[in-house]
Amino acid sequence: MTAVDTLVQRAGFPVEFDGEEGALVTSAPLVFNRVVRTKADIAKVLVDGGGIPDDTHLYWIFQLADAGADQQRFEATETTYACVLLPSRKVGREYVKTQGHYHPPMPGTTIEYPEVYSHLFGDIYLLLQRRAGQRPEVIEDFVILDMKAWGAVTIPPGYAHVLINASDAPAAIAGIYATSFKPDYHPFVDLGGAAYFMVDDAGESLIPNPRYERVPRLRRPAPGSDPAFLAPEGAEQLWTSFLENPERYAFVADPQAALEKFGPMKELT
Numbered sequence: 533m534t535a536v537d538t539l540v541q542r543a544g545f546p547v548e549f550d551g552e553e554g555a556l557v558t559s560a561p562l563v564f565n566r567v568v569r570t571k572a573d574i575a576k577v578l579v580d581g582g583g584i585p586d587d588t589h590l591y592w593i594f595q596l597a598d599a600g601a602d603q604q605r606f607e608a609t610e611t612t613y614a615c616v617l618l619p620s621r622k623v624g625r626e627y628v629k630t631q632g633h634y635h636p637p638m639p640g641t642t643i644e645y646p647e648v649y650s651h652l653f654g655d656i657y658l659l660l661q662r663r664a665g666q667r668p669e670v671i672e673d674f675v676i677l678d679m680k681a682w683g684a685v686t687i688p689p690g691y692a693h694v695l696i697n698a699s700d701a702p703a704a705i706a707g708i709y710a711t712s713f714k715p716d717y718h719p720f721v722d723l724g725g726a727a728y729f730m731v732d733d734a735g736e737s738l739i740p741n742p743r744y745e746r747v748p749r750l751r752r753p754a755p756g757s758d759p760a761f762l763a764p765e766g767a768e769q770l771w772t773s774f775l776e777n778p779e780r781y782a783f784v785a786d787p788q789a790a791l792e793k794f795g796p797m798k799e800l801t
């Protein structure tokens with residue numbers, strides 16, 4: 533089986549990625565909008581400028597714009613699908629990463645919107661951190677998941693998320709999330725990034741971000757070992773799994789379904 537065949541299996545639709553040019557190639561009726569994130573866009577969360585031009589592309593987001601006949605399934609559930617592609621790149625000694633963000637609470641609840649990520653190809657880490665109430669400088673839980681090993685992950689309410697590619701090849705994931713919110717980037721901008729940075733120090737090394745007041749020891753749960761991050765069954769092929777049964781993913785957009793899955797969250801203080 534060729535790499536492209538494998539990816540079609542994984543994605544659930546015919547798609548090719550170009551991890552050098554930052555392109556996603558698919559065929560009608562599927563349409564994706566491409567969003568570029570440059571070094572300048574995420575400068576505030578980088579360890580340093582790394583001496584590369586501000587307009588260097590660091591990663592690309594491909595947001596579903598039209599799913600053809602399946603579009604109605606996404607719209608009916610106020611859900612959408614996107615892919616994130618990271619090239620093999622470093623900014624100075626820091627491995628390429630996404631900006632990182634939290635999600636706001638779902639309407640009428642204290643449950644912050646969850647999300648589901650699914651591995652497409654390459655070696656890619658997912659960093660997750662949960663803050664103490666409204667104090668973003670105090671972290672209660674910090675987790676690194678190997679996306680390739682996990683396959684698919686639920687990002688539970690309250691966890692900010694960052695993707696890192698520390699490998700020598702491009703890597704990508706797909707995600708399912710609600711259309712009704714905007715990510716909150718402020719805590720990461722204010723604190724200069726997540727609670728840990730991954731840098732090349734003769735190999736992968738995690739260094740704490742000194743701007744945080746309190747950070748627990750990071751955890752690296754083995755695939756499937758922490759039920760909090762388990763994805764719905766079949767989420768390894770996220771596209772197909774969603775279209776076969778959108779109800780399985782109702783918790784990403786529907787507050788009632790999220791309440792049933794996650795229970796009432798403690799009040800934010």
Ligand SMILES: [Fe+2]
Nearest residue numbers: 635647693715
């Ligand atoms: Fe997100």
